[in-house]
Amino acid sequence: MRLLCPAAPRPPRRAARHTLPAALLACLCLFAATACGGDHGADKPRPAGSAPPPAAAGLADSGTITCAAPAAGADAPPDGDTIEADTPGSDGSRMFAPGSTFEVSITTRAAGADVANWSIADTWGRVRANGQFPVDAGPRVSTMDCRASAAGYFAVSVSLASAGGGLRSRGTRPNGIATFGVLPDVSAVLPAASYARQDLHRFGGQGTAFVAPGQTCCDGDGYRPIYPALGLSWANDNRNWSVTEPSGPNTFNPATYPLASYFQPGDLMRLIQLDGIPGWASPTGQPTYGYAPKSMPAYQDYMTRVGLESAAARARYFPAQSANYYQVTWEPDYDGGRPWKDTDANFVAMYKATWQGIHANDPNAVVMGTTNAFLRQNSVWIERLAPLGIAQYLDGLSAHGYYDAGTSPSHPPERLVGAPSAADAANALPAAMRELRHVVATRLKRGARLFVTETGISYDLGATYGPDYPTQNILYAHGAVVARAHLILLGEGADVSFVFYAADPPDEPGYGIFFNLDNPKGSHGPARVSPKPAAMAVAAMTRLVDGTNTLGPLKGLPQGVYGYAFQRLGSNSIVTALWTHDNASWSAASGFSATYSVPYTLTVDAPGTSGSVTVLDMMGNAATVPYANGALTLALTEAPLYVISANATVAQAGVTTPEGYVAQ
Numbered sequence: 100m101r102l103l104c105p106a107a108p109r110p111p112r113r114a115a116r117h118t119l120p121a122a123l124l125a126c127l128c129l130f131a132a133t134a135c136g137g138d139h140g141a142d143k144p145r146p147a148g149s150a151p152p153p154a155a156a157g158l159a160d161s162g163t164i165t166c167a168a169p170a171a172g173a174d175a176p177p178d179g180d181t182i183e184a185d186t187p188g189s190d191g192s193r194m195f196a197p198g199s200t201f202e203v204s205i206t207t208r209a210a211g212a213d214v215a216n217w218s219i220a221d222t223w224g225r226v227r228a229n230g231q232f233p234v235d236a237g238p239r240v241s242t243m244d245c246r247a248s249a250a251g252y253f254a255v256s257v258s259l260a261s262a263g264g265g266l267r268s269r270g271t272r273p274n275g276i277a278t279f280g281v282l283p284d285v286s287a288v289l290p291a292a293s294y295a296r297q298d299l300h301r302f303g304g305q306g307t308a309f310v311a312p313g314q315t316c317c318d319g320d321g322y323r324p325i326y327p328a329l330g331l332s333w334a335n336d337n338r339n340w341s342v343t344e345p346s347g348p349n350t351f352n353p354a355t356y357p358l359a360s361y362f363q364p365g366d367l368m369r370l371i372q373l374d375g376i377p378g379w380a381s382p383t384g385q386p387t388y389g390y391a392p393k394s395m396p397a398y399q400d401y402m403t404r405v406g407l408e409s410a411a412a413r414a415r416y417f418p419a420q421s422a423n424y425y426q427v428t429w430e431p432d433y434d435g436g437r438p439w440k441d442t443d444a445n446f447v448a449m450y451k452a453t454w455q456g457i458h459a460n461d462p463n464a465v466v467m468g469t470t471n472a473f474l475r476q477n478s479v480w481i482e483r484l485a486p487l488g489i490a491q492y493l494d495g496l497s498a499h500g501y502y503d504a505g506t507s508p509s510h511p512p513e514r515l516v517g518a519p520s521a522a523d524a525a526n527a528l529p530a531a532m533r534e535l536r537h538v539v540a541t542r543l544k545r546g547a548r549l550f551v552t553e554t555g556i557s558y559d560l561g562a563t564y565g566p567d568y569p570t571q572n573i574l575y576a577h578g579a580v581v582a583r584a585h586l587i588l589l590g591e592g593a594d595v596s597f598v599f600y601a602a603d604p605p606d607e608p609g610y611g612i613f614f615n616l617d618n619p620k621g622s623h624g625p626a627r628v629s630p631k632p633a634a635m636a637v638a639a640m641t642r643l644v645d646g647t648n649t650l651g652p653l654k655g656l657p658q659g660v661y662g663y664a665f666q667r668l669g670s671n672s673i674v675t676a677l678w679t680h681d682n683a684s685w686s687a688a689s690g691f692s693a694t695y696s697v698p699y700t701l702t703v704d705a706p707g708t709s710g711s712v713t714v715l716d717m718m719g720n721a722a723t724v725p726y727a728n729g730a731l732t733l734a735l736t737e738a739p740l741y742v743i744s745a746n747a748t749v750a751q752a753g754v755t756t757p758e759g760y761v762a763q
Contacts, residue, residue, distance in 0.1 A: 161720040162249025164219055164228040166203060172239035175206045179238070180267045182207055184217075184255045184277040190324045191310030193629040194280040194638075197250060201279075205257050206240045214260035215241070222252045222578060222632040222718060222738075223693055224571050231260070250283035250639070251718030252578070252632040254571070268566040271603040271621055272614035272629060280630040282328060283719025285642045288743055292646025293669025297419040298368060299763050301589060302641045303333025305553055306601030307624045308613065316624030320361040325601060325613070329634065330641025333368050333595060335552075338405045340398070341375035341386050348379070348397060353408035358416060365416045370552060370597075371409060373402070373453060374429040374437070388429070389440035391449045398449070402456025410461040422463045426497045426552060427453050430472040431480075447487040454492035467497035467550060474500050474531045474551075478538045490542045498535065500554030500588050500596070502528040507559045507609070508576035509687045512584045513680040517658060528584065529652070529661075532591035533758070539592075540759025547759075548594045555599030556581045556633070558609030559687055564619055569609065576691035578632030579678075579738045581612065582640050582717060583661070586676045586739060590663025592649055592757025598637055602628045612637060632718075636739075639719030643674050643741050648762040651754040653701075660699050660735060664754050668763075671747040675701065679735040696734045702753055703744035704729040713743040 183206040186193050195201045205215055213236075218229035227249060232241060247253070254276040258265050268274045294300070307321025314320070322334055336359065337343075343351040362369055378386045382393045392398040409423045427450055431439040439446060450468060457464045469484075471477045477498040481489065503510040503526065512528030524530060539549055556577060558569060569577070581598070588596045603611035603621040612634040616627035647665035653675070656662055662677045677699065684695035703712050709727045717738040724731055729749070733740060744750065 161716075161722055162247065164245060164247045164249060164253070166219075166228055166230065166243040166245040168230070169205075169232055169241035169243045172207075172235060172241040175208070175238040175240040177208075177238050179206065179208060181209070181262070181264050182215075182257050182259065182266055184257050184266055186255075186277070186279040189279070191312065191628075192280075192325050192328055193278065194282055194328055194634075195247070197282055197284040198246070198248065200244055200246050202242050203245050203255060203279075204240055204242045206238070207234045207259065208238045209234055209236050209259060209262060211236045211261075213262055215257055216260055217255065217257045219245075220254050220256065220571075221249070222575055222635070224575070227253065234259070247281040249718075250281045250635070250720050251716075252278065252280055252630055252635040254278050268619065270614060270616040270619055270625070270627070271564045271608075271611070272616060273568055273570075274566045278614065278629040278631070280635045280638070282635075283639045283642055283715075285639075285715070285719060285721070288713040288715075288721050289643065289672055289674070290667060290670050292667055294419075294646065295668075295763070296421040297417060298421055298424070299646070299668065300332035300368070301595050301645050301647070302331050302585075302637075303368075303370065303552070303595060303597035304329070304331040304601060305335060305597055305599045306604070306611070308602045308628045309624055309626050310628055315626055321624055322361055322367055325628075326367060329598075329638050330645055331598065331637075332366070332645070333370055333597065334362075335372055336362060336369040337372050338409070339372055339375040340380065340392075340401050341377045344401065345377050345386075346379065351401065351404055353404045353411070356408055358412045362412075363416055365418075368417060368420060369409075369412075369423070370550070371405070371423060371425045372429065373405070373425055373427050388431070388437035391441050391445035395448060395452050399452040399456040402453050403459045406457040406459060406461035406464060409457075409464075422465045423461055424465045424495070424550065425453070425457055425467060426470055426550075427466060427468040429470050430499060431469060432471050432473060432476055435472055443484055443487060447484055447489045447492070450489055450492040454494075465494040465548060466492065467495040467548075468493060470497045470499060470552060472499045472501050474498055474502050474528070474535060475526060478531075478534050481538050481542055485542055493543055493547070495548040495550060496535070496539050496543060497550045497552050500528070500551040500584065502526060502531055505557065505560040506555065506580075506584070507557050508573060508580055508691055509559045509685075511580045511680060511685065512587050513661065514682060516680075528587050529591055532588060532593070536592045536758045536760065545759070546761040549592060550595045550597075551588045551593045552595075552597045553599045554584055554588060554596060555610040556584060557607055562608050564603065564608050564621060572690055572693075573687075574632050575693060576685070576737075577609065578636040579691075579717065581633040582636040582739050583678060583680075585637075585640065586644070586663055587661070589644060589649060590652060590665070590676065592651070592760040594763070635719075636717050639715065639717060639741075640739075642719060643715065643743075644676070647674060649757060649760060650751060651756045651760070654753055654755055657697075657699070659697060662699075662701070664750050666747055666750070671745055673703075673744045673747055673750040675742045675744065675750070676739050677701065677733065677735055677742065678737060678739040680737060685737060691737070693736060693738065696736045698732055699735050700730050700732045701742060702730045702749060703742065704746045704749060712745075715741040715743070
């Protein structure tokens, strides 16, 4: 077990992400594998196998990967590793359409004639295809044509029969693997959603990757092809005063300021950032996030121009979008990277000036805040500022979704559920979201939208990128926790949730859902990436949960079982996400178990009825499962399953609607 104190250093902007009350921090700093109080979460010996049992998956054999033997090898560049592998035919994302044929190229620089042994494994470490072929001495590249009917994350491994060896690390991708993804297709089992307006899409993202041919950071489009492929429909856009008018007033002209080219296609919507005061307008004389501007009228005037420009952009490029969405502050937590140092009165006055300025020219605007890093702090700040009138200047609430002293495989969102101390249990993500929904319901207008505009899962605190890290087991756990965190946020009543981060960044190991193949220490805007299991879990989750209304958490769930129901827009189709979590089976020390499972009976239809439903695994692979007397029994693991059923009346009766949540 590894001590958590002191926490690994964080860059200033992100430091607030792991901020917790002192009493909770004192407890969390005991041991990573032990939760607060008694033996709740204690690390007990459990097998941590690499594959879920057949009863849990039900899908272990769904889909195949087949690869034809390569033709005679071709010449390869003389310089490079002894063995290399890649999937060169993609759009740069190393993800492929379901059912498509793709290439796996294997380059060898053998000292003599040898045999290449290759295999392709999935998220759980199950080998889905393997084979061998002869290779000549010298630099040669052999290309196999492959086809996958299975969706998900896949890792290629190669060695030489005589010389041994294997694939070497690339950037943040560890030794031994080259990864690719096959996107899921759920169109045969779930009807297309009927969107009344564009801004009903529920997933956004942060981070860029300039993977398309001919692009480099940071010119061009860093969002495509990755965001559309993953199903992410929102991204940040900057109209911060410190960005648009850094040197003096009245240089931002709403009639001529260009909308970034990557937003002009209109399929990727904007979350408009407003935080940051330029030095010339700051009371400190330096650019600031911590103080209100020295002239509130000048600040409000700037906001009127932002509203005018954004309203025109929406009319031209986003005609199906009902409103623009503005985020006023970014992680103002007192001990965070952008701490608020001014008074509460000035904080509220700045929100008032923002709201009045934006609404002067964009009357349908949704102005949001306070966007604290630690989810519960958003509730604390709104309650503290409510007597000063902040609620009348909020059309919605934006928050970041961090919930623990490190959001990581070892600190999943359910870790503190049921902790003996009520103060500790309140920090579990489901409880924190219910608290926040109560604040939205009681402080804001009915139907106010709740955007969680950043939530990421890193590797464990203290971990570093390296040639032997992360392991397959850690990648499996990382992917499962990414999916579970966003399912909880949406299932507990968030309207939109943003995934953080596209590809592995520097300083914060593991937040990327893609490996960064350019830099072994991570970087922003890489040109080469390859998917982790988290990326493909996101691709499945968006296809199933985007285009839904939240019904809510299932009633009567036994301890350790989690379930959330969603209803497809324009239909009676119900998507229920289900999994289990057990602290004792989920440990960096003994392994993040993929074999731990519990039975759960889900009601999908009226009593006395029988039929079948579709069950999909975390990667979006589907199987048809019969039910009897209106119910089916599933073996749940730590990896979410999705059940698609058709009796909306039964589903609606079996959930608790999040407080104040209004279906769109």
